[in-house]
Amino acid sequence: MKALLIGEYREGKLLDTTYELCGFAAQLGGESAMLLVGSEGQLPDYGGTLYLADAAACGEYNPDLHKKLILETVARENPDYVVFVHSSYGWDLAPRVAAALKAAQVSEIVALADGGFEVGCCNAKMRRTVKPATSKAVLTIQAGAFPVTRPGGTPRVERLAAEGSGTLEFVGYEPAEAKGVDLTRAEVIVSAGRGVGKKENVPVIAALAKALGGELGASRPVVDAGWVDHSHQVGTTGQTVSPKLYVACGISGAIQHLAGMKKSDFIVAINKDKDAPIGEVADVLVVADVLQFAPALTARLAK
Numbered sequence: 251m252k253a254l255l256i257g258e259y260r261e262g263k264l265l266d267t268t269y270e271l272c273g274f275a276a277q278l279g280g281e282s283a284m285l286l287v288g289s290e291g292q293l294p295d296y297g298g299t300l301y302l303a304d305a306a307a308c309g310e311y312n313p314d315l316h317k318k319l320i321l322e323t324v325a326r327e328n329p330d331y332v333v334f335v336h337s338s339y340g341w342d343l344a345p346r347v348a349a350a351l352k353a354a355q356v357s358e359i360v361a362l363a364d365g366g367f368e369v370g371c372c373n374a375k376m377r378r379t380v381k382p383a384t385s386k387a388v389l390t391i392q393a394g395a396f397p398v399t400r401p402g403g404t405p406r407v408e409r410l411a412a413e414g415s416g417t418l419e420f421v422g423y424e425p426a427e428a429k430g431v432d433l434t435r436a437e438v439i440v441s442a443g444r445g446v447g448k449k450e451n452v453p454v455i456a457a458l459a460k461a462l463g464g465e466l467g468a469s470r471p472v473v474d475a476g477w478v479d480h481s482h483q484v485g486t487t488g489q490t491v492s493p494k495l496y497v498a499c500g501i502s503g504a505i506q507h508l509a510g511m512k513k514s515d516f517i518v519a520i521n522k523d524k525d526a527p528i529g530e531v532a533d534v535l536v537v538a539d540v541l542q543f544a545p546a547l548t549a550r551l552a553k
């Protein structure tokens with residue numbers, strides 16, 4: 251089994267998600283090689299073969315050219331799998347590569363399954379297991395689903411010439427307009443999940459956040475229901491945070507939420523269900539009704 255990992259590089263920086271690809275490859279077993287459109291000055295801690303194209307020469311975002319580089323590397327390495335992160339970079343390139351290779355594409359993999367891959371469905375409430383029916387397959391992995399793994403070592407670099415142009419001209423990145431709260435700077439975040447029950451209960455969680463000197467965060471269903479503004483959302487489609495203390499109130503611990511908060515220094519989860527997946531990342535799991543526990547804690551902090 252051989253995997254070609256497509257590293258991620260943006261705005262002059264190697265992204266940590268590149269090492270999630272290594273975590274995936276480690277679980278998959280077998281060999282791997284990596285392709286990175288990046289920079290000589292920022293080589294990954296990866297002791298395998300690294301196909302490197304210069305982002306300054308071919309552009310960080312040039313799907314036609316990047317596809318060409320990937321296909322060239324596929325021809326040299328003959329991998330069983332070409333693996334991307336399910337990011338805006340990966341979800342743009344992966345279908346182009348799959349179509350060119352006439353290969354199956356499996357998107358948003360969250361785990362390995364017996365002979366196949368588990369992917370989320372029904373808004374990540376269920377998982378289905380699929381097996382590619384072609385000899386090669388193009389895969390995208392859900393950010394946060396596989397551990398950040400630094401294989402270590404110095405890569406054996408094979409330089410790729412970045413020749414040609416493409417049908418798109420990359421103009422630049424523009425940061426989303428900052429509105430509402432910037433959770434990335436908060437030292438304490440107390441987040442409300444669907445377990446808080448209804449909009450009228452959100453102030454109970456906001457009061458705890460205030461008592462701890464922190465900000466209010468939220469899971470996506472809470473935002474989708476209109477209980478809290480999107481600027482408070484934590485997760486893959488919200489903000490990625492790493493506060494000193496993260497308190498998850500009535501949050502189950504779906505991968506998309508964990509991807510946004512699991513780097514927090516200390517995680518407390520309050521959940522009625524002792525088996526909720528959030529328990530796997532929490533330093534402390536309080537098994538309680540959050541609507542009883544949170545106000546009691548706020549009152550105690552006030553004393």
Ligand SMILES: Cc1cc2nc3c(=O)[nH]c(=O)nc-3n(C[C@H](O)[C@H](O)[C@H](O)COP(=O)(O)OP(=O)(O)OC[C@H]3O[C@@H](n4cnc5c(N)ncnc54)[C@H](O)[C@@H]3O)c2cc1C
Nearest residue numbers: 374443444445469470485486487488500501502507522540
């Ligand atoms: C493409 C995509 C992107 C996504 N992006 C995000 C994202 O950015 N952020 C995000 O959060 N989600 C995201 N999701 C959704 C994600 O998959 C989950 O559905 C979501 O995180 C679940 O939110 P939750 O934990 O609040 O709700 P649930 O999963 O419904 O969990 C509620 C929890 O509350 C507990 N509970 C219930 N009542 C109480 C009580 N009284 N006291 C204590 N505990 C109680 C339950 O035991 C349960 O564990 C995304 C999904 C997809 C498909």
